[in-house]
Amino acid sequence: MTAITALVAVSTLVAGETLPLQKSARVMVVGQGKIRIIGEERVDLAYESTSTVIARVEGEWLKLYVKSEAGIELRCPKTLLAVAIDNPAGEAEAVGLDGEIFIRAAGRILLDRLSGSAVVRSPGGEVRIGRIGGSLRCYSGGGPIRVDSVGAAQIESRGGEIFIGDARGPVIARSLGGNIQVERAEATVEASTTGGSIQIGSARGVKCNAGAGGIRLKNVSGPVRAETGSGTILMEPSRISPLRETFLRTGSGDIVVLLPSNLALTVKAVAHEGGRMARIISGFPEIPVMGLTGQGSLNGGGPLMELDVTDGTIFLRRAMPRP
Numbered sequence: 001m002t003a004i005t006a007l008v009a010v011s012t013l014v015a016g017e018t019l020p021l022q023k024s025a026r027v028m029v030v031g032q033g034k035i036r037i038i039g040e041e042r043v044d045l046a047y048e049s050t051s052t053v054i055a056r057v058e059g060e061w062l063k064l065y066v067k068s069e070a071g072i073e074l075r076c077p078k079t080l081l082a083v084a085i086d087n088p089a090g091e092a093e094a095v096g097l098d099g100e101i102f103i104r105a106a107g108r109i110l111l112d113r114l115s116g117s118a119v120v121r122s123p124g125g126e127v128r129i130g131r132i133g134g135s136l137r138c139y140s141g142g143g144p145i146r147v148d149s150v151g152a153a154q155i156e157s158r159g160g161e162i163f164i165g166d167a168r169g170p171v172i173a174r175s176l177g178g179n180i181q182v183e184r185a186e187a188t189v190e191a192s193t194t195g196g197s198i199q200i201g202s203a204r205g206v207k208c209n210a211g212a213g214g215i216r217l218k219n220v221s222g223p224v225r226a227e228t229g230s231g232t233i234l235m236e237p238s239r240i241s242p243l244r245e246t247f248l249r250t251g252s253g254d255i256v257v258l259l260p261s262n263l264a265l266t267v268k269a270v271a272h273e274g275g276r277m278a279r280i281i282s283g284f285p286e287i288p289v290m291g292l293t294g295q296g297s298l299n300g301g302g303p304l305m306e307l308d309v310t311d312g313t314i315f316l317r318r319a320m321p322r323p
Contacts, residue, residue, distance in 0.1 A: 021045050021062070021077055028084040029074060031066025035085050035105070039078030039096035042196075047074045091125075107264075124160075135169065144178070152187075161196070171203075179213070188222070197231065204241060214253070228253065232312070236319055237263060242303075249308040257307065258319040264302035269294040272310045282316040296318075 010032040021027075021044060029035050031051070045062075047053065051070035056063050061084075066072050071090065076083070085092040092105035094114065101118040101249040102225040103109055104286035109122055112130030117137075124141040135152040138145055141262060152169030155162050161178035164171060167185045179196035184191050188205035191198050194293045197213035200206060203220035208215050214231035217224065221241030226233055227249045236258040243263065248255050259265065271278035271292040294316065307314050 002279065021080070024083040025077075025080050026061045027074075027076060027080055028061050028063045028083075028086065029066065029072060030063060030086045031072060032089050033066070033071025034086065034093070034107075035066065035071055035087050036073045036093040037083055037085065037095070037097070038073070038075050039080070039083075039094075039098065040075055042075065042077055045076045047072055049073065102131045161194065171172040196225075202238070217293045220295040224248075232256065234258075239319075243305075244303045246303065246305040247308075248306070250310070250312060252311045253309070254312040254315065255307050255309050256317065257305070257316045258317050259298065260319045261321075262299065264299040265305055266301045266303065267295065267305045267307070269307040269316065270309075271312075271314055272308075277312055278309065280314045280316075283318055284316055287316055 029283040049066065049070055049072040051066050051068040054065040078096050078098050080099050081098040083094060083097055085105060087105040089106055091107035092103050093110040094101055096113045100116050101114055104121045106123055107125045109120060109125060109127045111118060111132065115133040117134035118132055120138040122140045122143055124143045126143045127138060127140055127145045129147040130150040131320045136150050138155045140157040140160055142157065144160040145155055145157055146163045147153060148165045150167050152174045153164060153167055156174045157178055159177040162173045162175055162180045164182045170187045171182055171185050171189045173180050173191045175193040175196060177195040177213050178193060180191045181199045182195050183201040185203040189200055189203040190207045192209040193213060194211040195213060198208045198210050199216040200220060202219035206217060206226065207218050208226040210228040210231055212230045214238045215226045215227060215228055215233045217226060217235040219238045221238040221243055223244040224246040230252040231250060232253040233248050233250050234256045237249060241248060267287050269280050271280050273292060277290060280289045282289050282294050284298065286298055
């Protein structure tokens with residue numbers, strides 16, 4: 001039996017009309033203007049719009065076609081299996097839903113209080129996501145992407161900035177020119193940008209590449225690899241979780257590493273002779289510097305940390321004790 005009841009194959013809806021739905025229903029809205037879908041504790045579907053709305057059952061989906069730029073506000077059961085918005089000329093918003101979300105919209109996209117996963121595509125508009133419990137796949141042709149809280153995330157923008165507040169799963173973030181910032185990640189972070197900077201507040205494993213921007217890594221653990229063609233790299237490892245093999249490299253810029261006093265580590269730092277500012281400054285007697293090479297072990301040695309700079313300075317400093 002279909003998940004959509006009391007509906008003929010094709011019908012025209014009247015504003016304020018309701019349609020009974022089962023929990024396993026899938027609903028798609030295709031239209032213009034601003035399309036807003038709100039999940040509630042209800043068993044039917046209701047909408048408000050001054051536009052004509054055509055409803056069709058197509059396979060497992062109930063599809064609602066909005067015929068003008070007036071848009072639509074749709075209220076539906078939060079337990080729907082899936083919800084989709086296809087809006088090639090306007091905004092999209094989805095709030096308070098438990099199932100899968102699929103969004104394609106040209107204008108601003110807003111999502112919040114979602115329990116499931118989401119797939120989002122925008123040709124260049126702003127994407128703003130509050131809390132999403134599942135995974136997120138998001139692509140933008142150039143607009144900024146901001147995510148407050150997410151499970152795992154795979155995000156790509158052709159030029160806009162990417163911000164992630166809190167991620168409970170792995171993060172992959174790529175931008176062709178914008179800055180990338182991840183405040184907190186409970187798993188690995190892979191980030192790359194050709195022209196912006198990268199900043200990570202915490203992660204358990206990092207792989208970063210910035211074509212011409214700085215990289216700032218704080219409270220990171222696990223394996224770390226960070227490279228930039230032109231920019232400074234600043235790294236402060238976690239004081240709690242162990243650091244594993246680490247490689248930091250910049251072509252033009254400095255490398256600054258703030259090491260906790262209890263970290264067991266083997267360090268090899270190299271400043272290449274061709275750089276005008278190439279040098280190494282070590283704040284640790286255990287890591288002596290001979291010419292353009294610094295090498296030694298802290299606390300008996302441990303995973304290898306390799307530091308490589310062409311035109312810049314490598315600074316090895318002690319991290320300040322935290323209160």
